[in-house]
Amino acid sequence: MTKIEIPLSKKKMFLALLGSLIFALLGMAFILNPEKFVSYIFRNAELIRISGIAAIIFSTLCILYISIKLFDKKPGLTIDQKGITDNSNYNKVGLIEWNEIIGIRTEQVMSTKFLLIDVRNPEKFIKNASTIKALLMKANMKMYNTPLSVSSTALKYSFENLENLIETEFEKYKEKPNS
Template identity: 35%
Template sequence: MEEKIIEISKIKIIGLIGLSLIFVFLGIWIAYYAPIVNVEILNNNIFRKSIGFLSIIFFGGMGILITKKLFENKYGIKINDEGIYDNSSSINSGLIKWENIESIEKSKVVNQNFIRVIVNNPNDFIDKQKNILTRKNVETNFKKFGSPIQISTNGLKIKFEELYKIMTSELNKRK
């Protein structure tokens, strides 16, 4: 099989960084500058600051992780005879061997499409994660969606349907 490489889209990454910055600034605005409104809970200073700081921390952290991808000169997804190498996001699954893949499915979470790779050894992929936040995210993916591996095309130079078609076709050749 000819190796297929899907590159990371620097343009899409810059767009995601910009989006995370917007939410960081929105968090700052909520915490310090939001006007008084007619809804009592929204006027609670502790509530507003909590929401603002959570937005700053979450989207600031996501922005940092996304920015790291901007400076990587690696592929996003590589598909070859060994399996699928996932380097598409800050949660890299690494090599997913064909013999470990049970199925490849589409999923949608909050209007975002994902390719869910169902594996027969999910705990291996969870244990591989060294960062505690990444590990918790992967564990949550497994508990909620049945797989620790969720691949998005948001930062890749390929459309969702095209990547799904390639991955399922390559898996079907090996079954």
Template identity: 45%
Template sequence: MTTQNEQIEIPLSKTKMFLTLFGAIAFVGLGLWFLINPPKTNHLLFGNPTFIFVIGLALILFFGLVAITIIRKFSDKKAGLIINRQGVTDNSSGVSAGLIPWADIQEIKVLQVMSQKFLMFIVSNPQDYLDKVTNPIKRNAMKMNYKTYGSPISISSNALQTNFDELQKLLVDKMNEYKSK
């Protein structure tokens, strides 16, 4: 974490990204196995070749997209997260929101999906963030976040050189500090 003139920069964690990439490639491999040589079983669900084919295809598409996104992030020299007077600039994932001004942020909530924690940024103008996204895959992911969790903007510590609790404390403290000015 770098601090310069009231600007805090949290770099992307190449180690965390590599581990996630390794996992994504493993799931793509599993999907390929399901397509090329599906397991033979008498199980009602797993013995259904159509079900196995659909699962294999879903694994390849989803985790292939994850792998491509991570590979692109490896060459990204920008900080994963920048916190300053203007707000929070998110560059931490494939669905990063860019600059989120403090004035737009109403609340930062903790959300847990399975064992994965996220910070949901409840903003006053969520549609504006959806409208500025040109990539249809990214826009649909953000729309799904919005419909499911009430905000298109979420940040996790998965690709950052920090842990979740430190990230949450830092962002909430800075939001309170900058909003009180």
């Protein structure tokens, strides 16, 4: 099999960066003038100010990560005879070998679809992750019974094509030992 490399979508990442900047500006407005945002639902100006701080922290982390990814030359996803290497999101784990994968399923949260990769030994991936990644993976484990997921959100590829490609390659290589 030839190696299949799917690039990161600079356009999608730029739009995410723009969205993060808007979210940061909204957070700044919440901090500087919380009284203006007091409503029937949010009656407490201090709660609005705290929400603004949280928005700025979250959006700053997103801006930093997306800015780094915009200049990342590595493919977003690589699929070959060894397995799947995901470089498309923060929760990347490196190579997921075909013989470690026991199943692939689709999940959707709001409008975002993603593939869940069920593996023989999920703790291996969690153990090898940094502290923050391990926390995110444990949350995935609680919700979906697997720490690993792949999405086309940051890829120059549609979800439907990604789903078909990964399922086809999994069927082709799941019984073969990795070389």
